[in-house]
Amino acid sequence: MLFVTAGITYAQGTPSVSINDITINEGDSNNPLIGWDFTLRLSAPSAQTVSVTVSTQAGSATDNVDFGAGSVVVTFVPGQTSSPLTVFVIADTTVEGTEDFFLNLSNPVNVTIADGQGVATIIDDDALLLLNQTSSTRGVAFDSVTFVAETLPIITERNFSSDQRARLMVFAIGTKLADGEQASLVTASAEDSTGTVRPLTVESARKVPNFPWLTQVVVKLTDQIVPGDVKIRVSVHGQTSNPVLVALKAQ
Numbered sequence: 001m002l003f004v005t006a007g008i009t010y011a012q013g014t015p016s017v018s019i020n021d022i023t024i025n026e027g028d029s030n031n032p033l034i035g036w037d038f039t040l041r042l043s044a045p046s047a048q049t050v051s052v053t054v055s056t057q058a059g060s061a062t063d064n065v066d067f068g069a070g071s072v073v074v075t076f077v078p079g080q081t082s083s084p085l086t087v088f089v090i091a092d093t094t095v096e097g098t099e100d101f102f103l104n105l106s107n108p109v110n111v112t113i114a115d116g117q118g119v120a121t122i123i124d125d126d127a128l129l130l131l132n133q134t135s136s137t138r139g140v141a142f143d144s145v146t147f148v149a150e151t152l153p154i155i156t157e158r159n160f161s162s163d164q165r166a167r168l169m170v171f172a173i174g175t176k177l178a179d180g181e182q183a184s185l186v187t188a189s190a191e192d193s194t195g196t197v198r199p200l201t202v203e204s205a206r207k208v209p210n211f212p213w214l215t216q217v218v219v220k221l222t223d224q225i226v227p228g229d230v231k232i233r234v235s236v237h238g239q240t241s242n243p244v245l246v247a248l249k250a251q
Contacts, residue, residue: 016043016114017052019103023121024089025213033068034091037084038103038118040074046110050076053107054085061099061122066090073107089122097124123173123213128239130232131171131214139232139244144169144218151247154221166221167203168232168246175215175236177205186236188219191243192226202234221248 017040024036042050055071056063063069068088076083087103103118131140143152144167145160156166175186183205191197200219208214217234227250231243 014110014112015046015050016112017041017050017105017108018043018113018115019054019085019105019118021119021121023123023211023213025123033088035086035088036120037086038120040076040083040085040105042076042081042111043114045079045081046076047078048110049078050111051107051109052105052111052113055104055106056087057102057104059100059102059119061101061120063101064090066099066122067101067120076111087120089120097127098122099124128172128174128234128236128241130234130241130244131173132242132244137243137245139246140171141232141244141246142169143167151249153251154223154225154227154248155251163220165223167218168200168221169216169218170232170234170244170246171208172205172215172217172234172236172241173213174239175205175217175234177207177215177236183217186217186234188217188232188234190221190225191231191233193228193230194226196226198222198224200232205236223250 019038019040022036022038051073053073056069061067074083074085099122101120105113105116132138133140142149146158153166155164157164183202186202186205188200188202189197190200202219204218205215208216227248229245230248232246233243234241
């Protein structure tokens with residue numbers, strides 16, 4: 001019987017180490033400490049023990065107020081190529097906006113530093129916000145069937161409904177929908193250029209996979225809306241979001 005084994009191919013020279021960036025959901029004060037993992041990676045396994053110091057650095061987030069500050073030495077044993085590092089976010093119910101802090105690598109032993117800074121972006125989930133495009137009041141919005149961005153038709157044959165009304169997909173932060181809570185808790189409206197506000201039917205509201213701070217909300221448009229730039233809002237748990245502009249056309 002022939003046995004075949006695969007050995008580890010070690011770095012011929014000194015490997016390099018990198019750290020990733022992460023996006024974090026702040027959470028609520030009823031669960032005040034939430035651990036999130038950065039990952040340190042070597043470019044190749046080393047035959048030597050490798051170590052590097054990792055230290056937190058405040059950005060717009062404040063150390064020991066928004067996150068747990070400190071410094072630690074991370075060690076890779078021979079053959080190891082990755083190591084998780086848990087940092088703790090300190091949750092609260094204060095509306096603060098998006099904040100960030102950093103993890104910096106220093107004091108490398110038997111390794112060089114390739115990417116020496118990881119960025120942690122803390123998404124504040126205490127205010128209900130619809131995502132808007134960068135440096136714009138226009139919403140991040142798509143047709144839920146075709147995934148086409150604005151300008152979107154109100155009436156369309158390109159979906160699976162009998163009413164031919166387009167379904168608009170927008171994205172919200174801070175809905176705080178617990179597991180099992182229904183989309184019926186979420187309401188939505190559209191304000192057209194005449195100032196008329198019309199309710200929209202919310203057909204689904206679910207967390208986006210791998211982004212627990214983000215909720216995908218799908219609403220059914222109504223042909224009573226005057227085409228043009230329309231302000232979309234959502235409401236849940238007594239809060240109403242910021243308005244985001246979405247361009248609509250008749251068909």
